[in-house]
Amino acid sequence: MGARANGSDEPTGTRHPGAGPPPSSPAHPEPGHAPPDNAPPDHTPRDPTRPDHADLFAAMPTPYLVLTPQLVIVDANPAYLANTGRTREDLVGRPVFEAFPGNPHSTAPDASGSRIRASLERARDTCRPHTLPVQEFDIPDGSGGFTKHFWSLISVPVLDGEGRCRHLMQRVEDITDYVRQQAMSDHPSGRGRRWHRRVLEVESDLFARGAELRAARQAEADTARRLAALSGVALALGRAETLDDLARVVNERGLVALGAHGGGIGVCDGAHQLRLVLTDGIAPVGVGPDTVLSLDAPYPSCVAARTGARVLLPDRAATEAFSPQLARLAAATGVHAWAAVPLESGSGRIGSLSVGWMHSPGLEESDLELLQALAGQSALALERIRARADERAQHAVVEGMAEALQRSLLTEPPEAEDLQIVVRYLPAASLAQVGGDWYDAFLLGDGRIALVIGDVTGHDRHAAAAMAQVRNVLRGVAHSGRGSPGAVLGALDRALLDLQVDTLATAALATVEEVGAGDRLLRWSNAGHPPPLLLDPDGTVTVLEREPDLLLGVDPSVPRSDHTQLLAPGSTVLLYTDGLVERRGAVLDEGTAWLAGALARWAHLPLEALCDRLLAELEGSVDDDVALLAVRVRG
Numbered sequence: 001m002g003a004r005a006n007g008s009d010e011p012t013g014t015r016h017p018g019a020g021p022p023p024s025s026p027a028h029p030e031p032g033h034a035p036p037d038n039a040p041p042d043h044t045p046r047d048p049t050r051p052d053h054a055d056l057f058a059a060m061p062t063p064y065l066v067l068t069p070q071l072v073i074v075d076a077n078p079a080y081l082a083n084t085g086r087t088r089e090d091l092v093g094r095p096v097f098e099a100f101p102g103n104p105h106s107t108a109p110d111a112s113g114s115r116i117r118a119s120l121e122r123a124r125d126t127c128r129p130h131t132l133p134v135q136e137f138d139i140p141d142g143s144g145g146f147t148k149h150f151w152s153l154i155s156v157p158v159l160d161g162e163g164r165c166r167h168l169m170q171r172v173e174d175i176t177d178y179v180r181q182q183a184m185s186d187h188p189s190g191r192g193r194r195w196h197r198r199v200l201e202v203e204s205d206l207f208a209r210g211a212e213l214r215a216a217r218q219a220e221a222d223t224a225r226r227l228a229a230l231s232g233v234a235l236a237l238g239r240a241e242t243l244d245d246l247a248r249v250v251n252e253r254g255l256v257a258l259g260a261h262g263g264g265i266g267v268c269d270g271a272h273q274l275r276l277v278l279t280d281g282i283a284p285v286g287v288g289p290d291t292v293l294s295l296d297a298p299y300p301s302c303v304a305a306r307t308g309a310r311v312l313l314p315d316r317a318a319t320e321a322f323s324p325q326l327a328r329l330a331a332a333t334g335v336h337a338w339a340a341v342p343l344e345s346g347s348g349r350i351g352s353l354s355v356g357w358m359h360s361p362g363l364e365e366s367d368l369e370l371l372q373a374l375a376g377q378s379a380l381a382l383e384r385i386r387a388r389a390d391e392r393a394q395h396a397v398v399e400g401m402a403e404a405l406q407r408s409l410l411t412e413p414p415e416a417e418d419l420q421i422v423v424r425y426l427p428a429a430s431l432a433q434v435g436g437d438w439y440d441a442f443l444l445g446d447g448r449i450a451l452v453i454g455d456v457t458g459h460d461r462h463a464a465a466a467m468a469q470v471r472n473v474l475r476g477v478a479h480s481g482r483g484s485p486g487a488v489l490g491a492l493d494r495a496l497l498d499l500q501v502d503t504l505a506t507a508a509l510a511t512v513e514e515v516g517a518g519d520r521l522l523r524w525s526n527a528g529h530p531p532p533l534l535l536d537p538d539g540t541v542t543v544l545e546r547e548p549d550l551l552l553g554v555d556p557s558v559p560r561s562d563h564t565q566l567l568a569p570g571s572t573v574l575l576y577t578d579g580l581v582e583r584r585g586a587v588l589d590e591g592t593a594w595l596a597g598a599l600a601r602w603a604h605l606p607l608e609a610l611c612d613r614l615l616a617e618l619e620g621s622v623d624d625d626v627a628l629l630a631v632r633v634r635g
């Protein structure tokens with residue numbers, strides 16, 4: 001803020017009472033700190049090759065005001081004092097808006113200087129220069145009044161060694177004459193050379209400041225673009241399922257925002273190795289995109305992962321000086337600048353993110369912040385991927401044990417001279433091959449063959465464990481009791497209650513016994529299970545539909561019934577679980593009708609081929625487990 005109040009080159013402002021004459025010596029060595037009057041002269045010889053910054057500050061033709069972060073004036077160069085008509089004694093030590101209070105009667109939009117204050121505070125708080133558009137702000141005329149002035153202002157922070165704002169410099173230019181000339185193109189003074197020169201000077205200054213504004217806007221646009229790219233990368237990282245997915249997202253999308261030629265994600269593999277997934281352009285010839293290095297290897301990615309320090313190699317000289325191995329890599333790939341940052345999470349240091357350029361990237365602090373943000377997001381994604389992989393591995397172990405248990409219970413059927421027994425099991429594709437379906441066939445003590453098909457509710461390892469209990473208890477009851485199928489299922493139901501096997505299950509238990517002349521008698525009991533199907537030698541299919549009894553585990557006190565069917569030589573009986581006939585959006589009767597039709601179509605096939613054909617009809621994908629038990633009377 002400031003100007004010559006009357007347009008002359010001489011100061012016209014008033015001074016405080018008792019103020020001395022304006023200083024004629026150069027500006028003081030440090031803003032706001034003048035040497036005492038009785039200080040001995042400094043006869044220390046100066047280095048003629050080093051500029052005296054106090055002399056430079058005093059000689060600058062552009063007005064500058066120096067402020068504390070609290071907006072208290074600590075110094076002003078002679079150009080500023082001449083431009084405002086004030087003295088140092090009149091300004092130093094005073095808050096800037098006390099020294100320049102503004103015109104209380106002005107109708108200007110910013111008569112109180114609020115925009116100017118906001119510009120100073122923004123430069124102070126962001127530690128970045130801030131340029132204001134043209135401002136109208138009146139200053140005292142020395143006689144109790146104010147004169148209208150227009151200003152071009154730039155606020156610049158002066159930082160200390162730790163990057164904090166120590167002082168503020170405000171560059172001030174009075175453009176009142178120029179604004180008036182723009183408003184009155186026929187101003188008579190515009191004919192003079194001095195006025196013309198003044199217009200050119202101001203226009204040049206405004207052009208330069210316009211360029212500064214454009215650069216600032218471009219920087220803001222670049223920042224917005226990078227933030228948008230980072231947001232896109234974060235969304236893509238959230239969908240990454242593997243380390244290769246993570247590396248592809250970082251290399252194909254994250255590095256674009258940094259203008260990098262390539263990069264790599266390194267993951268600590270144990271205490272001494274780093275597994276690297278590299279882009280093609282950054283991997284040397286003969287080395288694949290996935291490689292393993294020792295953490296002690298002299299590469300930026302290894303150093304960052306091992307030490308947790310950020311590695312910055314801004315040019316070819318720094319790269320070649322880092323290590324002979326990296327120099328050879330640079331010669332082979334043409335990548336001459338590197339940056340590597342560690343990947344860290346709550347569990348510690350887990351790897352590194354490395355980036356390479358084929359030219360010196362001229363990294364700014366915003367670039368490094370972006371790289372660090374990308375590393376942070378990558379570390380979170382990597383932790384999630386590793387945790388999910390561990391969960392899958394543990395789940396696979398558990399499911400593998402359950403599957404092994406289940407398959408150990410699905411034993412091969414016994415050999416019989418007059419009967420052929422075939423069994424099949426098809427797990428549901430989405431249920432990790434674990435469920436509660438089972439089949440069984442075994443000899444009873446009296447020579448009969450027992451056939452069992454069953455389904456325990458559930459589709460997990462708990463269902464498989466419950467199935468094992470039901471199967472084994474049924475075997476014991478059937479072998480020791482030697483009763484009819486209905487009697488055995490009733491005893492099984494009571495035993496499950498006594499043994500506190502808390503589960504529900506459907507089951508069909510059948511026995512086959514000889515009745516003479518090659519005929520066999522099928523006797524069965526059905527505890528809520530789909531009905532058996534009978535395929536006669538002539539190809540006729542009959543659904544052995546009877547009124548089913550209650551499921552096992554509902555009410556052991558309810559008696560169970562038996563049913564019989566005479567089987568001629570060549571007859572086939574099919575027992576199955578509901579996964580074979582249930583379809584989404586279809587009733588169970590439709591599935592049973594489909595099975596009867598398929599059984600009739602393939603009646604001429606051998607029993608093994610018939611069972612395989614039925615399962616092939618399911619097109620290789622089922623929503624539930626499928627168990628089959630087929631028995632054919634030889635003859």
